Amino acid sequence: MTTDNLSGKRLSRRAVLKTAAAASALQLAGPFIIKARGEGVVKLGLDNPLTGTYAAFGKNEMIGCQLALEQINAKGGILGRKAELLVEDSTSGDAGTAVQKARKLIDRDKVNFLLGNVNSALAQAMGQVANEKGVLMVDPGGHTDPITGTDCHWNVFRVCNTTQMEANAVAGVLIKDYGKKWYYITPDYAFGHTLQAGMEKAAAKLGGTKVGGDLTPLGTTDFSSYLIKAQAANPDVLIVLTAGQDAVNCLKQAVQFGLNKKFHIAGAQQELEVLEGLPPEARIGTWVFEWYWKQPHVPHVAQFVSEIKKKTGKVPTARTWFGYAAAWTCALGAERAKSLDAVKIAKALQGFKLPPEVALMPDGAFYRAAQNQLIPDLYVGNAKEKGEANEPEDLFDVTRIVKGPQVAGTLEETGCKMTWPT
Amino acid sequence: MTQLIAFNVFNGLIVGAFYALMALGLSLILNLSGVINFAHGGFLALGGYLAYTLIPHIGFWGALVVAPFLTAALGLIVERFLIRRLYGRDPLYSLLLTFGLAYIFEDGTRTIWGASSVPYQIPASLNSPLSSQFFFLTGYRLFMVALVAVAVVGLFLILNRTRLGMRIRAGTSDLETVSVLGVNVRILRTLNFGLGIYLAGLAGVLAAGMLGLEPTIGTALIMPSFVAIIVGGLGSLPGTLLGGLLIGVASGVTTVFFPSASEAVMYIMMGLVLLIRPRGLLGEEGRIQ
Numbered sequence: 001m002t003t004d005n006l007s008g009k010r011l012s013r014r015a016v017l018k019t020a021a022a023a024s025a026l027q028l029a030g031p032f033i034i035k036a037r038g039e040g041v042v043k044l045g046l047d048n049p050l051t052g053t054y055a056a057f058g059k060n061e062m063i064g065c066q067l068a069l070e071q072i073n074a075k076g077g078i079l080g081r082k083a084e085l086l087v088e089d090s091t092s093g094d095a096g097t098a099v100q101k102a103r104k105l106i107d108r109d110k111v112n113f114l115l116g117n118v119n120s121a122l123a124q125a126m127g128q129v130a131n132e133k134g135v136l137m138v139d140p141g142g143h144t145d146p147i148t149g150t151d152c153h154w155n156v157f158r159v160c161n162t163t164q165m166e167a168n169a170v171a172g173v174l175i176k177d178y179g180k181k182w183y184y185i186t187p188d189y190a191f192g193h194t195l196q197a198g199m200e201k202a203a204a205k206l207g208g209t210k211v212g213g214d215l216t217p218l219g220t221t222d223f224s225s226y227l228i229k230a231q232a233a234n235p236d237v238l239i240v241l242t243a244g245q246d247a248v249n250c251l252k253q254a255v256q257f258g259l260n261k262k263f264h265i266a267g268a269q270q271e272l273e274v275l276e277g278l279p280p281e282a283r284i285g286t287w288v289f290e291w292y293w294k295q296p297h298v299p300h301v302a303q304f305v306s307e308i309k310k311k312t313g314k315v316p317t318a319r320t321w322f323g324y325a326a327a328w329t330c331a332l333g334a335e336r337a338k339s340l341d342a343v344k345i346a347k348a349l350q351g352f353k354l355p356p357e358v359a360l361m362p363d364g365a366f367y368r369a370a371q372n373q374l375i376p377d378l379y380v381g382n383a384k385e386k387g388e389a390n391e392p393e394d395l396f397d398v399t400r401i402v403k404g405p406q407v408a409g410t411l412e413e414t415g416c417k418m419t420w421p422t
Numbered sequence: 423m424t425q426l427i428a429f430n431v432f433n434g435l436i437v438g439a440f441y442a443l444m445a446l447g448l449s450l451i452l453n454l455s456g457v458i459n460f461a462h463g464g465f466l467a468l469g470g471y472l473a474y475t476l477i478p479h480i481g482f483w484g485a486l487v488v489a490p491f492l493t494a495a496l497g498l499i500v501e502r503f504l505i506r507r508l509y510g511r512d513p514l515y516s517l518l519l520t521f522g523l524a525y526i527f528e529d530g531t532r533t534i535w536g537a538s539s540v541p542y543q544i545p546a547s548l549n550s551p552l553s554s555q556f557f558f559l560t561g562y563r564l565f566m567v568a569l570v571a572v573a574v575v576g577l578f579l580i581l582n583r584t585r586l587g588m589r590i591r592a593g594t595s596d597l598e599t600v601s602v603l604g605v606n607v608r609i610l611r612t613l614n615f616g617l618g619i620y621l622a623g624l625a626g627v628l629a630a631g632m633l634g635l636e637p638t639i640g641t642a643l644i645m646p647s648f649v650a651i652i653v654g655g656l657g658s659l660p661g662t663l664l665g666g667l668l669i670g671v672a673s674g675v676t677t678v679f680f681p682s683a684s685e686a687v688m689y690i691m692m693g694l695v696l697l698i699r700p701r702g703l704l705g706e707e708g709r710i711q
């Protein structure tokens with residue numbers, strides 16, 4: 001018995017030793033394997049919100065990126081190497097976290113491309129980091145103007161529109177059809193500030209005036225006191241510039257107060273995610289969509305829609321397309337430059353026109369040289385209560401397609417002065 | 423201008439009543455068990471989502487009754503298996519636990535119901551203003567205030583007239599003596615926790631009618647509730663009610679003059695109260711050590 005026990009013990013100790021040895025061997029071997037693979041793959045690092053107010057937008061952009069990567073790899077990868085997507089949660093509003101994750105992706109994971117961020121302020125902060133490190137960055141969906149304006153960088157490209165472009169696209173329709181006196185409800189951060197400035201500028205050119213406005217803190221839940229003020233100002237149009245969850249809250253309450261019966265409610269940017277989150281009676285107003293899934297006459301769109309539907313069961317939104325176009329921009333830029341060198345890719349993307357199967361718009365889209373801003377079509381129209389029975393996700397009625405160059409302003413107006421590394 | 427201020431005072435009372443409903447649940451749990459329940463917002467969101475899921479089957483009114491009870495049932499389970507283990511320890515332990523739970527709730531709801539907000543429909547009979555002049559008095563908001571009033575009166579009746587309520591109050595002031603007198607403190611705490619979570623669930627069902635229902639709905643509402651408790655005074659339920667109403671009005675009136683500060687004003691009020699009267703307006707002395 002005793003011997004058995006002893007031998008048993010001895011055996012188990014040996015086993016432990018063996019396991020430990022094996023484990024340490026694995027640990028030693030591990031890094032080599034990973035390193036070898038690291039040299040083989042091209043890495044795209046997505047640093048975008050997966051939690052908080054902008055989680056829904058962030059997730060849709062991620063799905064777009066994922067589809068793009070599947071297609072890129074199916075076509076032989078980037079420069080013959082497999083492409084891989086690394087995803088980090090930037091949070092919805094904490095620039096510190098977004099920057100830390102960007103540094104992690106660049107320094108530790110050695111990504112070749114950085115992508116993000118839904119939140120304009122976070123996108124700006126990431127742009128700084130990417131510029132300092134000389135990494136090519138594509139901003140899929142952060143809209144504030146300076147990113148490709150006064151704060152532009154040679155290495156930072158943007159897919160979504162500037163707020164000024166959205167304002168220019170919708171201002172004319174609002175003044176013509178609904179009136180010149182506008183009251184603003186604007187989120188109090190980078191995106192809202194530039195969007196309101198853009199709307200005011202666009203309206204002023206057409207004789208529109210501002211009768212009042214409030215800056216609302218990001219994450220405001222109760223808009224009732226702002227709506228009371230707006231009603232007192234008696235505008236022709238209530239311009240709602242809040243995005244995401246704030247937009248849902250604001251529109252829901254405005255409709256409950258019956259304000260849509262007193263004046264027109266409109267804004268610049270609107271998104272399918274927001275309309276879907278509203279009860280049908282609150283799906284109102286005149287807006288700009290940056291991409292829309294229902295474009296029956298545009299080639300390749302139907303296929304894109306069906307592939308996203310296969311993945312998620314839902315139609316793609318503008319956010320899905322932002323992610324898709326952003327990831328494809330990285331791959332196409334590298335192929336065009338025949339290199340993974342950021343400067344060479346950035347040069348190759350100057351004036352680059354996205355191929356139709358990526359652009360998915362009637363007039364296509366191109367990166368304006370010396371600004372790195374994508375100039376696409378914009379979709380102006382009205383939200384609708386519900387779609388036809390077979391298309392419940394058709395919640396927007398496009399009345400006008402505005403060509404990007406008409407609303408992008410001149411390069412001087414954007415304020416972008418780009419300096420290239422020497 | 424006067425009208426604008428008057429409107430905003432009324433409106434602030436409505437908003438404040440809602441903060442109070444959330445804060446009362448938090449306050450109940452904090453007073454008896456010393457647990458700072460950071461997961462309260464998570465329970466609130468869950469209440470809203472359960473109602474959203476139930477509405478197609480049993481209608482809004484059915485969901486209004488059932489969803490808070492389901493939320494409370496989950497609260498009982500959480501208390502029984504997790505929070506109970508941490509009674510008597512440093513409050514930091516339960517704070518960390520509920521802080522973690524808050525994240526689990528948020529991501530759990532996101533996994534089940536998706537990250538986007540969902541269209542939550544309230545009965546059309548409540549969904550319009552009662553008069554064109556007082557357009558901010560919608561049927562839904564008045565109904566909500568009435569319900570808060572009923573909940574508050576009910577709560578005070580339970581606490582003052584029933585055996586359970588008296589034990590909860592006795593336990594709040596001296597748990598040890600109550601336990602020596604033969605009251606089962608464990609069950610008392612569990613029921614009290616369930617009652618607090620019931621209020622969170624009810625607040626969730628109501629909030630989803632005014633706000634977009636999405637996983638972070640509770641996060642935005644929990645801070646005003648904590649502020650309401652501190653302003654009103656720890657240990658005092660009437661204080662919590664008063665605190666909620668006060669910050670609602672303060673925030674509303676600030677919007678008239680300086681909208682960017684409409685959120686900050688709550689925290690300024692909290693700071694002032696802590697400086698001048700640390701126990702809060704109606705708080706008991708010695709609650710904050």
